[in-house]
Amino acid sequence: MRKRYVFATLGALIMLALELISMPFLISSGGVATFVKYVLYGPWTLGTALLMSAKDDLGVLLSPGGMSPLPYGLTVGVLVFNWGCYAALGFLLGWKLAGSPRNSSKPA
Amino acid sequence: MPASLADLLNQTLLFTASPKPRLVANALPIASLAGRAKIASGESPADRKIWEFEQNGLDGVRNVSVRQRTMNDMRMSVCREVKWGDVKVTYQGRTLGLPLTDRFLLRTYYLPEGTIPESNTGYWQLPMKLDQSFQRLFGFQLQAGQLQPLSDADLQSRDLLAAPSPVAFNRARNGTQQGVPPLRVLVCMALGCAKERNDFEPGGVLGAARLMPHVMLAANLPVESMEATVRLAREPTTPHTRHDNEEMTLGISSGFFTDRNDTLLPIPYWNNLFDYYWIDPPVGSEVKVVRRDRPLPRERVGLIKEVDIRSSRGSSWIAGYKPRLIKKAPRQGEFDNIHMAPKMKLPASVLAKIPSNWPRETTMAPFCVHDCFHVHWRWGRGRVAGNPKWVRGWGADAPYQEIGAPMVPRNQDVTVKMLSACSMAYTAKIHAPVVGNWQIVMHHGGAYALSYTAAADAMSLLNDVLTSDLRGEGGAGGRWANFYWHLRYALVEHSLRALDPTDKLVEWLEVPDTHAERLSWDAGGFRAARDL
Numbered sequence: 001m002r003k004r005y006v007f008a009t010l011g012a013l014i015m016l017a018l019e020l021i022s023m024p025f026l027i028s029s030g031g032v033a034t035f036v037k038y039v040l041y042g043p044w045t046l047g048t049a050l051l052m053s054a055k056d057d058l059g060v061l062l063s064p065g066g067m068s069p070l071p072y073g074l075t076v077g078v079l080v081f082n083w084g085c086y087a088a089l090g091f092l093l094g095w096k097l098a099g100s101p102r103n104s105s106k107p108a
Numbered sequence: 109m110p111a112s113l114a115d116l117l118n119q120t121l122l123f124t125a126s127p128k129p130r131l132v133a134n135a136l137p138i139a140s141l142a143g144r145a146k147i148a149s150g151e152s153p154a155d156r157k158i159w160e161f162e163q164n165g166l167d168g169v170r171n172v173s174v175r176q177r178t179m180n181d182m183r184m185s186v187c188r189e190v191k192w193g194d195v196k197v198t199y200q201g202r203t204l205g206l207p208l209t210d211r212f213l214l215r216t217y218y219l220p221e222g223t224i225p226e227s228n229t230g231y232w233q234l235p236m237k238l239d240q241s242f243q244r245l246f247g248f249q250l251q252a253g254q255l256q257p258l259s260d261a262d263l264q265s266r267d268l269l270a271a272p273s274p275v276a277f278n279r280a281r282n283g284t285q286q287g288v289p290p291l292r293v294l295v296c297m298a299l300g301c302a303k304e305r306n307d308f309e310p311g312g313v314l315g316a317a318r319l320m321p322h323v324m325l326a327a328n329l330p331v332e333s334m335e336a337t338v339r340l341a342r343e344p345t346t347p348h349t350r351h352d353n354e355e356m357t358l359g360i361s362s363g364f365f366t367d368r369n370d371t372l373l374p375i376p377y378w379n380n381l382f383d384y385y386w387i388d389p390p391v392g393s394e395v396k397v398v399r400r401d402r403p404l405p406r407e408r409v410g411l412i413k414e415v416d417i418r419s420s421r422g423s424s425w426i427a428g429y430k431p432r433l434i435k436k437a438p439r440q441g442e443f444d445n446i447h448m449a450p451k452m453k454l455p456a457s458v459l460a461k462i463p464s465n466w467p468r469e470t471t472m473a474p475f476c477v478h479d480c481f482h483v484h485w486r487w488g489r490g491r492v493a494g495n496p497k498w499v500r501g502w503g504a505d506a507p508y509q510e511i512g513a514p515m516v517p518r519n520q521d522v523t524v525k526m527l528s529a530c531s532m533a534y535t536a537k538i539h540a541p542v543v544g545n546w547q548i549v550m551h552h553g554g555a556y557a558l559s560y561t562a563a564a565d566a567m568s569l570l571n572d573v574l575t576s577d578l579r580g581e582g583g584a585g586g587r588w589a590n591f592y593w594h595l596r597y598a599l600v601e602h603s604l605r606a607l608d609p610t611d612k613l614v615e616w617l618e619v620p621d622t623h624a625e626r627l628s629w630d631a632g633g634f635r636a637a638r639d640l
Contacts, residue, residue, distance in 0.1 A: 030490070033311070056152065066178065
């Protein structure tokens with residue numbers, strides 16, 4: 001069981017590291033940037049697009065944060081949610097990679 | 109080759125738009141946005157009219173401003189004055205000044221609003237929605253050694269700027285007058301004001317309103333060279349020194365930057381994005397920004413140095429500077445862009461605790477979040493990051509063709525001269541222009557930043573997570589100042605702060621934190637890097 005937790009935690013940390021390293025591509029363009037935006041930052045891209053659509057098309061009142069069209073707190077919230085999603089994904093992958101408890105508990 | 113007035117006009121910015129501009133009297137029917145309702149929900153920023161200006165003689169405008177939607181539609185001054193002039197043509201060894209005066213004015217066109225479709229041909233290929241814009245057409249003819257205005261009959265001729273016969277062409281080039289038609293020159297000075305779009309810088313982070321003051325020139329004979337100048341002056345002070353918990357300096361100042369070529373990751377640290385820069389260039393400084401005498405790529409090591417931060421066992425220190433490589437693209441000059449904006453100040457609570465010799469304010473770059481007007485005539489070549497069409501330079505005879513090339517036609521040398529801390533003169537010298545073809549000066553224009561995407565906020569958040577050392581009391585203010593400060597400077601906290609995050613221990617042991625500019629150079633290295 002301990003091995004599974006170690007692998008799961010490692011998985012989550014690796015995913016978070018990948019998220020941080022690829023983050024500058026959010027302010028970039030091109031093929032790699034598109035990959036980062038839609039694959040590594042999918043929830044973020046979808047979340048901010050939905051919020052922008054709610055603001056511009058549906059007239060939902062979202063006060064701008066400085067020159068950003070979205071409030072800073074909301075932006076941070078979506079970003080942390082995105083990181084949480086990928087950390088959870090990494091955790092699950094690590095958990096799976098370490099093998100199921102039934103398999104690991106079987107005698108050799 | 110276009111020869112008639114209609115052919116030539118159809119290649120101009122305003123005539124590329126739909127609907128076409130209308131012919132007006134010399135006085136422009138400029139619309140004011142005063143009293144307009146604030147931005148309505150559901151209204152797209154890309155459709156919103158934002159630009160206002162006042163006519164200032166035939167060859168200038170003043171009080172050029174935009175409505176800033178993220179600041180409750182506040183009117184923000186972009187340029188105190190824009191002036192077109194010093195148009196010259198050198199023909200058969202003689203330089204003629206072409207005055208933009210009433211005597212030579214042929215037509216004035218005004219466009220209240222228009223749409224330019226995306227295209228892969230022509231001079232104006234980027235999709236954009238034009239706000240109120242105008243252009244004036246001046247005509248000159250050299251007769252008996254004197255400049256004369258073009259007559260209406262000349263103007264309506266199908267061969268207005270028709271290429272001469274090969275015999276006449278050679279005679280004109282060899283300085284002979286006989287059998288050569290009179291020299292005719294058309295000058296079109298234009299101000300294009302575009303609505304907000306995210307297609308100014310490579311990442312599309314900024315919602316920018318393009319301002320495109322430019323000059324187009326065409327001659328019917330082989331002239332040696334042409335020249336034109338566009339002067340841009342901002343107000344010396346910003347009307348708005350506080351914005352969104354950030355504090356700006358009152359004065360607007362300038363900074364030249366040289367983009368780095370072949371960057372791997374788009375990390376916005378200055379040592380990653382820039383080769384070198386010149387903050388607050390003195391008045392009178394003149395820089396060669398596009399150079400025909402540098403037709404090949406160049407590179408040198410050691411002119412510029414980069415901060416060397418080393419880490420071991422959880423602690424970091426600044427070990428000095430290490431030399432780095434500068435690569436320049438063909439025709440790239442001393443600098444690639446100029447930013448004219450107030451500086452951002454660190455919060456007072458931070459200033460109280462940092463040593464007095466530390467930088468207390470910082471320039472907003474690579475993108476700026478408040479009251480910034482910038483002109484880019486070249487963008488750095490990204491290796492992994494994208495190089496979208498709008499940052500590509502001129503190819504053989506069309507814009508938006510070559511990655512990393514200047515956004516200036518290949519037969520031009522461009523210089524920029526600082527007229528004050530916040531005004532500049534942009535002068536292009538055009539060599540051996542093709543007969544009958546428009547030569548465009550300042551085709552790239554400039555832009556005023558109106559908004560940024562949430563991704564920019566995300567980057568500042570990341571910086572906050574990594575470095576909260578220069579945030580204001582309670583973390584409320586100085587987020588962007590902290591961000592910009594760290595882009596330019598490297599800060600290394602003393603490892604004792606791991607034991608005691610307050611100032612007590614480091615002050616008692618006199619082991620302060622250290623900081624360093626991310627890039628460094630000496631006077632000789634800077635001169636050589638600019639001249640490379």
